[in-house]
Amino acid sequence: MRFASLGSGSQGNSTLVAADDTLLMVDCGFTPKEAEARLQRVGVTPASLDAILVTHEHGDHCAGVASLSKRHGIPVYLTHGTAATNRLSGCHQQVLVNAGARFSIGSITCSAVPVPHDAREPVQFRFDAGGWSLGILTDLGSITPHLVASFSGCDGLLLEFNHELDLLMQGPYPGTLKRRVAGDFGHLNNAQAGHLLSQLDNRRLRILVAGHLSQQNNTPEHALAALAGVAAHHGARIQVASQDSGFDWLSLLEEAEPSLSAAVGT
Numbered sequence: 001m002r003f004a005s006l007g008s009g010s011q012g013n014s015t016l017v018a019a020d021d022t023l024l025m026v027d028c029g030f031t032p033k034e035a036e037a038r039l040q041r042v043g044v045t046p047a048s049l050d051a052i053l054v055t056h057e058h059g060d061h062c063a064g065v066a067s068l069s070k071r072h073g074i075p076v077y078l079t080h081g082t083a084a085t086n087r088l089s090g091c092h093q094q095v096l097v098n099a100g101a102r103f104s105i106g107s108i109t110c111s112a113v114p115v116p117h118d119a120r121e122p123v124q125f126r127f128d129a130g131g132w133s134l135g136i137l138t139d140l141g142s143i144t145p146h147l148v149a150s151f152s153g154c155d156g157l158l159l160e161f162n163h164e165l166d167l168l169m170q171g172p173y174p175g176t177l178k179r180r181v182a183g184d185f186g187h188l189n190n191a192q193a194g195h196l197l198s199q200l201d202n203r204r205l206r207i208l209v210a211g212h213l214s215q216q217n218n219t220p221e222h223a224l225a226a227l228a229g230v231a232a233h234h235g236a237r238i239q240v241a242s243q244d245s246g247f248d249w250l251s252l253l254e255e256a257e258p259s260l261s262a263a264v265g266t
């Protein structure tokens with residue numbers, strides 16, 4: 001199982017997950033043209049995507065989904081609540097699922113895990129294939145016991161480190177936006193993400209990527225400072241996803257043996 005990101009942050013998100021002959025895209029917050037260019041960078045043609053899974057209707061996750069789906073005949077998996085927003089009505093094909101559902105696409109089992117976020121029926125995903133588990137967990141304002149259970153035992157995890165609380169509060173956002181971002185249905189700050197990480201069963205964790213960093217209210221250094229102590233303890237490879245280039249393919253198999261030279265800061 002491997003995964004890559006076309007970009008991660010409030011300007012657009014899209015993640016690829018591959019196992020055996022199955023290739024999935026999670027979200028597409030980029031225009032189809034931009035997404036196609038970014039796909040090319042990681043060696044993927046749009047037509048080779050088996051499905052696009054949508055986490056929720058916010059523009060940084062769904063802006064390009066309908067057009068990309070239509071252009072290349074790709075089915076789109078989304079919750080009933082996300083579909084009800086009509087932000088994805090132009091898709092080639094919609095497959096509606098419930099938050100909490102577990103379903104298979106090709107050789108990948110997908111679990112749609114409900115998250116506390118200010119959207120209609122938002123979910124995040126855990127993927128299982130061939131004994132490997134990968135979690136993608138961004139866009140949540142608080143931690144629930146169900147989330148801790150659902151994302152424990154992953155081999156790879158892309159986790160939201162949205163903002164440093166002090167930077168957000170001292171920054172230029174208007175008060176209403178600050179309260180929204182920091183609220184229970186907003187986004188995880190660095191300390192919350194570190195706290196969540198400390199609650200998960202991380203014994204299998206080999207790759208941890210900090211994602212969805214706010215360009216305004218966070219820095220990779222702040223995120224790394226919050227997570228290094230937790231994940232490095234388990235020997236996981238650690239890196240930060242960027243808005244411009246996401247990250248290139250990471251293979252859970254290749255990271256199966258924990259490296260002593262954990263790539264902190266790269």
Ligand SMILES: [Zn+2]
Nearest residue numbers: 010058060139
């Ligand atoms: Zn987002």
Ligand SMILES: [Zn+2]
Nearest residue numbers: 056058117139
């Ligand atoms: Zn969102």
